Amino acid sequence: KHCDIDEEGGSPIAKMLLFKRLALQHLDLTCNQLGGAGLTSICTGLIDNASLKSFRLAENSINHGKEDVKALELLSEVLKTHPSLMAVDLLHNKIGNAGALIILPAVKENNRVTEFKIDSANMDDEVYNALFRAGVPAQKGGKKKASSKKKTK
DSSP, X not given: OOSOOBGGGHHHHHHXXXXXXXXXXXXXXXXXXXXXXXXXXXXXXXXXXXXXXXXXXXXXXXXXXXXXXXXXXXXXXXXXXXXXXXXXXXXXXXXXXXXXXXXXHHHHHOTTOOEEEOOOTTOOHHHHHHHHHHTSOBOTTSOBOXXXXXXXX
């Protein structure tokens, strides 16, 4: 984190994530400037990655612009199928309603993700609450388990 990695840094990170013998479990890219272009590149590496458990992207200038929305669509697809990812941090990125609605299906479908952090900035309360509720896994028997996902406004 805090390495001044910009959008061009996404490609080498993606190549690293594609390395089959990679045992990296935690990737913290907090406080960089990856933006949508960098996130798109990284997601191409995450698609075939099987080791990563924690992915921190807080404060990376990922917003609700056209390129950022495309990156969030790719991230959503990755989140739906990633075999080991359990924690995702998107705090201090202003993805807004558009980004939240893109991520929502992935959070609903992937019960392996036990921690998902996101800001409510530029997001309607209704959309944020839907995203938050989607992250609360239900126990067998219809009872809801205490929330183990952390989402921050």
